[in-house]
Amino acid sequence: MEDFQEQNELNKTLKRFNKIRLYHTHGWMNILPMKYLKKNPQRYNQIQLNTDTHFNAIIMDIDDEELLTEWNAVGLPTPTIQTLNKHNDKAHLVWLLNVPVSKKNRKASKYYKDIVNSIKQLIGADKAYQNHQTKNFLNEELYRTTYNDVAYDLGDFQAFIIKDEKYQDNLSELQSTGSRHIDLFNELRRYGYTIAKNKNLQEKLEKRAELINEQFDEPIKPKSIVKSVYQFCHENSNNFKSAAKAQAGVMKFKKIKNLSQEQYKNEVHKRQSKSAVRTADIKRLKASVRIKVTVETLLRKKIKLTYANIAKHAKMALRTVKNHTKIVKFFTQKINGAISSIRVIALGAGGACTLPLKCFFNEVMWAESLNLKTKGDKRCQVHLISG
16 A cells, blocks of 8 residues: 555546445445545455546456566557456556546547557457456555556557557447447347338348447357347337337428429428428527526616616627517516416517617506506516616
């Protein structure tokens, strides 16, 4: 543990974790604060450095004792941590990264995986290893550890990337669970749901399984998985309504079939017009919500209601506010005591109004004063400061 306290780069990496996933020597795992790992390192045999969202290190699993120094033979940088099992001489090599690689960044993630796959090839590491957890280098009872207080950038490994078609494909990346069988099953069943009623269901599943299988470092035998997915999809082909709805889209347009070129253009133009109307309605609704909140705030604070003030407090363009003058009118008066939904108000307001904003306020104030005289109900009064 004293050696660990002196490792600055290792400490920097571990400080990225508020809590860390720990694997017990008896098989079960926990997600615990880092202090528990430092206090009781002998209880855990593995820790997870690469999370569901980020890669913090490059991890290699070496099963052959003769390959322990192969990284040096091919010219790779010295691993930050080398952890050797005292009982079977199997080891993990870990290169810590200065900056974690986000899995949401597809380009960076692919670059990272190209490096990992290439290093596996170069040094003969376990190709099936999932590169998430590593041997607990703090457990001195179980492992013998060598530290090198250096962290690396991905650019330090660029020269070692193998230029091979296997690593240059454009297939979508799998969301790995740690098991190739489960990964293949999950990807295949999702695809199967969308084609459940297809006459060539089994053939399509087999082809997709081959495509997914090629993404694994070591392919598996997918026959039983394909059979399982096929049986389920075939038996429940009429129960996948959600998949059909997702394909139809929000506008519920049907697939265009058997139309001439001219008819096709007209149909596309018609659909684009409908989509444009829907988009405009959505924008108007969002703007209405912001204007409503802003008008209520200005009235409550007794700030002068002007286009400029509304635009400033709503953080909207002045022109946009002016285009929604009718909506402002609805939000500054109470019509027959009825309260309409924002959607009804926004979509019923139509386009821009040509009248100045103060005309509406004078109209509202007159209507309210008349209402007060006839009914004497002070609760209906709208406090407006004239522009």
